[in-house]
Amino acid sequence: MKVFERILSVDKLFDVVFRLEQKYGKQSCFQHMAVLEGICIKTKKSEDLLWILESMEDLLIRGESNNKCFSSRTLKGGRTGGGTRGLLDEFLAKKSIFEYVLEESQKWGLKPAHANGIKKVMISHSEVRKRFEDGADLTWLGQLTEAERLIINMLKNVVFRSGHDSQLRNTLKGSTLPADILCHDPFKTMMETIHEEIEKVKAAEEKEANEDESDEDSSAQKNVIVHDLLPRMSLELDHEDEKAQQLMAFAKQAEEIVDQFVKLVVEQDSVQAMGQIMENCVSLTGAKRAIFVYDSKVAGEATAQCHIRRPQFRREHFQKICSSFVRGRGGPQPREGDLVIFFDGGRQLAPMVLSACVKITNAEDHGQHWEKKQRQEMIIHYCEQSIRARRCLVRGLIPTHEGIHIVTSGPVLVQDIPRKIFSGMSLSTAIGPVKILPFDEEQGFWLISKEEKDKIYGPAGRVLSGGALPDGPDRPDLGEDRIPVNYHVMPQAVFAELLHSFQASVMVNGTEIDGKGAEAAILAKKSYIGVTFTEYHAQQLRKLLVRFVWEQFKDQSSPLYNVEVQTLLKALGGNPNASTPLPLGSSGGSGNTVQPSASGRGKGGRGKGKGGGKAGSKAGGKAGGKAAGGKAAGKSKSKKRAAGEDDGSDGSKKQKTSEESSKKEEIMNKLKKLTQGGLIQDDDDDDDMADEAEE
Known part of the structure; x- marks a missing residue:
């Protein structure tokens, strides 16, 4: 009767029991009445009973337990004698x-x-x-x-x-x-x-609240x-080592951090489909202030000479992505405080940008301009040296400035705070100097193969151009089948500055390409939505971001630095930050061989005659020169010996080493005679000895 009154007569409790009975049949843990009786005896509250039943169901569904684990004894425990x-x-x-x-x-x-x-x-x-x-x-x-x-x-x-x-x-x-x-x-x-x-x-x-009481809108x-x-952690982890399992957990955590802050959506063909995707982005709909970034330099890639030519501005493309952002914010126009940030690539595009900022609705106001629409122009200043380092100049002047157009529905509301990375305050209309990244993977530039690039852009990412320039420079040679994902990407610092200066809760990048904006958002712990060209682009970009977070775990200067990861990596395979050790026999550590002084100021004999002083000076100087040369030779020989070992030439290596040792010993003995205080009567002999030592 207790089982019926407390469990089976309550709909919510009965549903849980029925679901498990229906799923597992005779294998269900509730086939034994003692299990239900033990649960009824433990508590009378329906909410506690529901919690217990759902806990059991949850363990079964997630595969962490089976029905045999829920016996009457395991549920009650062995409390006699201080048991668990x-x-x-x-x-x-x-x-x-x-x-x-x-x-x-x-x-x-x-x-x-x-x-x-x-x-x-x-x-x-x-x-x-x-x-x-x-x-x-x-x-x-x-x-x-x-x-x-x-x-x-x-x-x-x-x-x-x-x-x-x-x-x-x-x-x-x-x-x-x-x-x-x-x-x-x-x-x-x-x-x-x-x-x-x-x-x-x-x-x-x-x-x-003290700075501005009007902002207390909660x-x-x-x-x-x-x-x-x-x-959920993988249940098929084969590693038996506890440290390896812990390290795998941190690797999984790197993925989770990316998923927490970054959402990558694939660009759709229509405004309607794109808008529906943005409406489903909860981080966009619930954010207090959102900024939309559109970089016309990377909104696709020119079909000819993309390393020097920026893609033609496509008004319909900008309008589609921008309208979907506005729709994701829940209205026909941006909310007060939202910003549309447009990088013009050094081109006069302001009229076209403003004409694309219109309402996209099903009502009569479709196509009308945003109410109280305003535009504020800023500039971004690039470091000249970083532009020259890329060596993609054609002719004429070096373009070091680019226009930034900020479009809002209402006044531009910016808090006056110091910039995070660049000099000046957030109210300034200039950002810089910005150092653009060189085409180097070690410095964070994304290089890929041509096949991968074609998959990333797809047909929609290719922007037709008017043909190649007759005297255009060649593309930079970055190695076999290695090309940049885009030649005109912005560095991470720019996105970090935008998030900070405009105090944004979420950033939507309508021209996502290499993940630099997502990296900045992860470090700032802000939400980020990136619009990719293809599904393959989104997959590869997510992998890139996970690797970025993993590297941040190992970087002591990063806010994501994790000392436990460093400790586990050392325990499982050495310090990941340690430099490559010097090969044995190379100069760089204290060896057993005593090296002569390399100062070129050797001690000559103390003879009273002219010859003694001269001989001592020559011998000492040449001994010093020999020492300096010996160090350089030592490094070179060490590398050669290492190469010889790899090639398997053990016989020639031993013979060569023996000859060098005997010759070195003979020369050192001669040098000892010159430097032990004896009078050298013949300067020519001294010169011959020293010359032989040099050889």
């Missing part, structure tokens, strides 16, 4: 931790709207699976503060996953109260980190959407 608690205690402890963390965070200063948003989205295991499954849109997570992301990460790992179950079981031996559980590591460290981040958010909000923060930071 059962799964029922573990499930209920997770529920209490979930409620306690949200309650305690609000006491520290987390906004109730944020806490309620987290609780609403993570109200059940089924809701978590539905919203946080693999392949879900993760970019809206970038709209949250760092404190919110930390809370989500903790709840995901501790409550809705099994990553910390072993520590939780050990802690439950002493107490089941959440306050006591969270006083032990690793939970204590997590809570302290959350507390620190909440304090930072409070301090920043107080400072902003309505944009009420629509809080949360997401799982870490996708």
